[in-house]
Amino acid sequence: MRLRTRPPLAPAPRPIVALMESAQKPLELILARNLLSSISTPAFLVDRDGVLIFYNDAAGVLLGKAFEERGTMSPEEWGQTFGPFDEHDEAIPFEQLPITRALRDGRPVHAHIHLRSASGERHRVELSALPIVGTESFRGAMAIFWPTADNGAEAGA
Amino acid sequence: MKLTVWGARGSVPAPGPETVRYGGNTSCVQVELSDGTQVILDAGTGIRGLGLALDRAAAGGRVNILLTHLHLDHIQGLVFFAPAFKPDSNITIWGPASAEGSLQERIARYVSAPLSPIEVRELPCDVHFQDAPESEWEIGPARITAASVAHRGPTLGYRITEGDTSLCYIPDHEPALGVPLDTLDDEWVSGFDLARGASLLLHDCQYSDEEYGEHVGWGHSRLSDALTFAHRTEAERVLLFHHDPLHSDDALDAIYESAAAGWAERGHDPGEIELAIERESLDLRAVTAA
Numbered sequence: 001m002r003l004r005t006r007p008p009l010a011p012a013p014r015p016i017v018a019l020m021e022s023a024q025k026p027l028e029l030i031l032a033r034n035l036l037s038s039i040s041t042p043a044f045l046v047d048r049d050g051v052l053i054f055y056n057d058a059a060g061v062l063l064g065k066a067f068e069e070r071g072t073m074s075p076e077e078w079g080q081t082f083g084p085f086d087e088h089d090e091a092i093p094f095e096q097l098p099i100t101r102a103l104r105d106g107r108p109v110h111a112h113i114h115l116r117s118a119s120g121e122r123h124r125v126e127l128s129a130l131p132i133v134g135t136e137s138f139r140g141a142m143a144i145f146w147p148t149a150d151n152g153a154e155a156g157a
Numbered sequence: 158m159k160l161t162v163w164g165a166r167g168s169v170p171a172p173g174p175e176t177v178r179y180g181g182n183t184s185c186v187q188v189e190l191s192d193g194t195q196v197i198l199d200a201g202t203g204i205r206g207l208g209l210a211l212d213r214a215a216a217g218g219r220v221n222i223l224l225t226h227l228h229l230d231h232i233q234g235l236v237f238f239a240p241a242f243k244p245d246s247n248i249t250i251w252g253p254a255s256a257e258g259s260l261q262e263r264i265a266r267y268v269s270a271p272l273s274p275i276e277v278r279e280l281p282c283d284v285h286f287q288d289a290p291e292s293e294w295e296i297g298p299a300r301i302t303a304a305s306v307a308h309r310g311p312t313l314g315y316r317i318t319e320g321d322t323s324l325c326y327i328p329d330h331e332p333a334l335g336v337p338l339d340t341l342d343d344e345w346v347s348g349f350d351l352a353r354g355a356s357l358l359l360h361d362c363q364y365s366d367e368e369y370g371e372h373v374g375w376g377h378s379r380l381s382d383a384l385t386f387a388h389r390t391e392a393e394r395v396l397l398f399h400h401d402p403l404h405s406d407d408a409l410d411a412i413y414e415s416a417a418a419g420w421a422e423r424g425h426d427p428g429e430i431e432l433a434i435e436r437e438s439l440d441l442r443a444v445t446a447a
Contacts, residue, residue, distance in 0.1 A: 024343075024350040027305040033345060034335035135254045135311065 028132050028139040029053065036142060042125075043144040046099055050075040053140070062125075062147065064118030075100075085114040085122070102129035102141045112148065124148045158299075158319050158441040160357070161187040164203020165433035167329070167363050167377070167399035168230050175405040180435025182206070183230035184328050184399060186359065190319055194297030197222045198315060198326045198359075200250075203435065204234035212239040221296050223289070223303075224252035225328055226312035227263055235264070236273050246282035251303070253311035254288035261286040289313055306330050307347035308376040314351045322441045325355035325392070328399045333382040334374060343389070352390040356441055359433065360387060362397035365412060380415055387430075388423040395420070395430040396439075 025033075029045060036043040036056045044055035052073040060066040063082060073081065075094050084092050094100055098109040109129045114122045127145040131138060164182030172181035183201030190196065195211065197204060200222055211220070220240055225231055240246040252260045264286065265277045277284070289303035302316040306327055314327035332338055332347045343349050352358050362383040364372055369379035377399065378386070387395045397416060400409055409432055417427035 024304075025345055027307060027347055030345055030347050031307060031334075038335045135256060135305075 025053070026134055026139045028134050032132055032140075032142050036144075041144055041146065043142060045140060045142050046075075046103070047140040048103065048138045050094070050100060050103060052078040059145075062117065062123055063115065064121070081116070081118075083114055083116045083122070085116070087112065087114075089114070098127055098129040099141050099143045102131045102143075103138065106131050106133065106138065115145075158191065158317070158322050158324065159189045159438060160324065160441060161189075161207075161438040162203075162396075162433045162435055163187060163207040164199075164201045164234075165398055165400055165435055166201075166230075166402060167361075169402050170202045170230075170233075171402035175407075178406040178434065179400060179404075179409050179432065181402075182435055183233060184225075185234060186326065188317055188324060190297045190299050192298050194299070195220045196296055196299065196301075196317060199223070199225055199231045199328065200235045200238065201230050201232070202234045202237075205237040205239075206436075208234075208237065208239035208241070212243075218245060219247045220249070222248065222250045223301070223313075223315050223326075224250060225314065225326070226253055226308065226310060227267075228310070228329070229267070231328075232264060232267055236268055236275060241280050241282050241284065244281045244283075247285075248282050249285045249287060251287050251289045251301075253303075253305070253313045255311045259286065260288055289315075302351060304348065304351040306351070307332055307334055312376075314348050316351050316355065321356075323355045324357050324359070324441065325352045325390075326359045327352065328359065328361055329376055330361040330378055330386075331374070331376050331382075332378065332386050338382050338385045338389075346386070346389065348386070349390055352386070352392060354391050355393065357394045357396060357439070358387050358390065358392035359396045359398045360392075361399045362412070362416070362432075363399050363401045365415070368401070380412060381419065384416065384419045384423060384430075388420075388425070393429065396433045397430070398433045400432070 032045055033054045040058050042059035042062050044059055045053055047053050055067045079094055086092050098111040101109045111127050113127055114124050116122055125145040126148050127143055129141055129143040131141045164185040166181055166183050170181050170183055182203035184199040185201045185203030186198040187207050188196040268277045293300050293302045299317050299319040303313045306312055306314045308329040312329055317324045327348050360383050361378040362380055363377035364379045366379045366381050413432045416430050420430040421427045
């Protein structure tokens with residue numbers, strides 16, 4: 001083994017705090033992102049605090065901007081950006097959003113909502129939000145949504 | 158910190174004339190800390206030889222076994238580990254938590270009839286089972302970190318740090334499942350923080366790039382992904398591990414040549430990378446922080 005012939009390691013001091021400073025995503029979210037990035041159904045992923053940490057290419061097409069262009073968004077930011085709106089065109093409060101309810105209650109939620117794309121178009125979608133639970137705690141939630149047949153890309157309000 | 162590989166094979170033991178140089182025993186790595194504390198990474202069939210060596214050295218009194226997961230190639234040697242049959246042995250087995258049952262209950266599925274002639278409760282040693290915590294803990298002079306990594310079922314990687322020397326062990330890992338590894342930000346790479354800047358990274362390299370296409374989702378890395386992972390995490394040295402049982406010594410020699418070339422292409426000294434070889438040892442100097 002060639003490594004044995006090398007001198008013993010004497011690396012420069014490297015504080016362990018610096019080594020571990022990045023906020024690595026929990027494995028459950030990493031695997032969920034891998035799944036969502038591989039499917040053609042629009043979907044997004046939030047962490048346990050409701051921060052939007054990923055949406056896939058199909059969702060990017062619907063929303064009018066790719067995740068790579070948009071980046072991570074706080075609940076307030078993505079609420080203001082995408083809506084969502086209810087059947088009566090009323091903005092849905094964060095606490096009532098399907099994915100928030102999934103996170104809070106630890107159970108799936110199915111709903112019809114409207115989303116607003118970057119160009120202002122509204123899309124009626126049918127959405128299922130699923131909590132993601134790790135071995136010890138909630139990790140986040142994913143939402144998969146389908147544009148409904150009566151979508152019609154209504155003009156922005 | 159001294160490391161000895163007692164088994165580097167993945168999946169199933171592969172003894173025979175075509176594997177004598179790299180070895181046929183499944184995953185087991187002995188880590189001896191600066192004060193003599195014994196930490197054993199996984200309990201594949203390689204742990205049988207280690208147990209005999211510890212027995213001869215009369216050093217088998219207190220042992221910590223860190224299991225990455227409970228696939229058979231990582232626990233099969235448990236019932237052949239000589240210190241487990243000595244009343245004066247004190248063995249703590251760490252492993253991944255699961256909602257399915259306690260660590261002892263899950264291991265007892267193997268260490269019980271009809272698969273084993275002995276039950277866990279019949280072991281004469283003092284044995285304890287511990288779920289690996291999500292936060293860092295200490296064994297002797299070392300700090301231990303465990304983190305879940307992408308494989309099939311609950312699976313951990315471990316980092317052992319003593320002074321400024323760190324060993325990262327991720328023997329079963331498919332960090333590029335479903336996505337090209339070089340397109341992900343660091344925070345989205347499974348095992349990244351665990352491996353970052355390790356003095357030595359032992360990492361899964363079960364498949365060649367040509368073989369991987371038939372094994373996507375099996376929980377293991379192809380060579381190029383192992384190299385990319387090691388490069389991105391800035392490993393100082395790399396030992397490629399968990400050799401496929403179908404890989405003969407000659408096949409592994411060829412993989413080594415590709416690995417050295419690939420490591421050089423990524424801007425590193427090819428002398429920093431090797432394939433794990435059974436019974437080979439490596440001394441890592443433990444530099445105590447001032």
